Amino acid sequence: MQIALDFVWQSRLTLWHKPKWESEMDQGNKTEKTPLADEDEQLGPRAAAELLAQTTNQAKRQFDEWPPYLLFIGAVIFLFVYGVVWMSVRGQHPYLGPSGGALAALYGGIVVWIITVVVVLQRARGGVSGRSAQQRRTYSAGWIVIVLAYSTFQGALYHAGASHAIVYGVYPASVVWLFAGTAFVTIGVIREQSPPLALGIAFMAIGLVGAFAGPVVGWLVSGIGISVALASFGVVRIVKRRA
């Protein structure tokens, strides 16, 4: 018995069973066959274990939001910009604050750092959604509040008549790291993670030491301290990756 071909009926059948991922398939080759040759590939236990370890490590590296090189870049940036500011305030009696050029270098360096962090984070987070994405939005809002609070309090100090040594010295050189350190300690405690907790404690310690060092040396202490802290964390992350 011959069955007449009914292309209208057949096309309806095809549309009914339209693959769920058709839009993604459209991005590739629609006529491509999928032989799945690897189904027949003999994979020994050792080779499988190696492939599993290799794939896991590669994936973790690609999802890593704070790769070691980012921390090393941060170390160099902060050492440079804080060093420039320290050079501009060295020998000031009375303390007046950083020069315009030094401030430009400071803010320029911070902008470069922020842009670098955003680029790296976007690359790591690309395509990832879910609980951690929601957490990050919350943390971002928190950071904005902290920056606003820090800046507003500096204004309050100025308004209260605090000296230049405090408003443009100790506060931006050292107290800023107390704010940042508190934030990281809080993140570490909430997430029960030791890296942000340790980094937060380091930042707070640097801020306190810098505050006691005064408005001039505080810039030097913070620059070296933050640089060493970030570089050390970079080294720790490299060692942990290799372990």
Next chain:
Amino acid sequence: MSVDEINPLIHVPARLRIMATLAALPVGDNLSFTRLQEMIGLSAGNLITHLRKLEDANYINTEKSGLGQSSRTQVVVTKRGREALDAYTATLRELIEGF
């Protein structure tokens, strides 16, 4: 422990890599099809076929959003999938130690 006890569904290079990549994400996170394809390096059709097999076993879930060409698929490993991968890893370890 023998080689026969290895989970045959995961014990295929492509699917092993898919499971390992998805399991590297924190619990509760999912990955877009596009990013997964980029990381695994498979063709779209090949990847879809493997994902279908894993989804049939309830090792992963897929969620499609949007319409037409702008639709996107997110892939997430399930609790069962993580447990299966952990069991698979433990089996490999026992086999290797037993050699």
